[in-house]
Amino acid sequence: MEPHLTIGELARRSGVAPSGLRYYESLGLIAAERSAGNQRRYARSMLRRVAFIRTASRVGLTLERIADALATLPEGRTPTKKDWSRLSRSWRPLLDERIAELERLRDDLDSCIGCGCLSLQRCRLQNPDDRAAALGPGPRYLEGDSPGDAERAAG
Amino acid sequence: MEPHLTIGELARRSGVAPSGLRYYESLGLIAAERSAGNQRRYARSMLRRVAFIRTASRVGLTLERIADALATLPEGRTPTKKDWSRLSRSWRPLLDERIAELERLRDDLDSCIGCGCLSLQRCRLQNPDDRAAALGPGPRYLEGDSPGDAERAAG
DNA sequence: GCTCGACCTCGAGCGCACTTGAACTTACAG
DNA sequence: CTGTAAGTTCAAGTGCGCTCGAGGTCGAGC
Secondary structure, three states: OOOEEOHHHHHHHHOOOHHHHHHHHHOOOOOOEEOOOOOEEEEOHHHHHHHHHHHHHHHOOOHHHHHHHHHOOOOOOOOOHHHHHHHHHHHHHHHHHHHHHHHHHHHHHHHHHOOOOOOOOOOOOOOOOOHHHHHOOOOOHHHOOOHHHHHHHHO | OOOEEOHHHHHHHHOOOHHHHHHHHHOOOOOOEEOOOOOEEEEOHHHHHHHHHHHHHHHOOOHHHHHHHHHOOOOOOOOOHHHHHHHHHOOHHHHHHHHHHHHHHHHHHHHHHOOOOOOOOOOOOOOOOOHHHHHOOOOOHHHOOOHHHHHHHHO
């Protein structure tokens, strides 16, 4: 049991490819010491940090927001379980909101299946104000922005 | 009440920018007649078609899959409410699956909050086989691929 | 000492859903 | 007839989360 991991070992054990780990590093999400020959050597605590990143990503956070979260960890010491726990807890409302939105969509869909209307005037499935438009390109609600964000942006 | 819509009118009424409508057309999702001066003129039924595309997109389908779905509409006549209803109904399982996955994630999160472990060995929050990796780059589960897809791809 | 797999950096490319910009034309109101 | 808002095409750019390739170096076993 070595004290440090090579990038390949961390990759295998975290499920993130070496290229992905280097990318995370380029964004400041993780860090590594270097061997005499300039190769990355990871502390074992990086395993948990990468696990956190992966899970946060599955929850729907962008890497930028994950970086923000990681920045709130105490400096100078390895984070404790309590630290990780605090961060994980903060995802809960986000998940709840995303689930709620999909459920709304599903229920609206149910109430529309009978009519097949998709009417811009009447059907709740439609989003006439296109609130999401203010937030930029790409699929939005499904990628982490909440309707709440859209409303605030539309302010 | 004109029989046809300009691209600007369709954009305002559908919530999709003109550039987006041209993009949809480039993918074969919508079509338009042309004025004497080569400007697009949309039949009113396009409103419903665009509404369908937007909603399907919110549900999490890629534009490619939406195109596939639209291809099953009868040719030679304007689709009826029944046609749209049939397509909408097909989203239901997809939505259910996406909701279920987020709920699983939330429940796993709950069971982990106490420990803060995020352990690759023990914690259900982790996804050790990284099933999603087979499907290519980018956030996956949250963008429309289902875990089922991943399992089939890994098979 | 040599080999060979794993590592390094840097820039480019990808997939998706669009948007933007340049350079130009059309439609309609006054 | 003229001004201008709205339309046209085409190529390129954006944002996110990576991956890939080229060209070179490192490290461990024989």
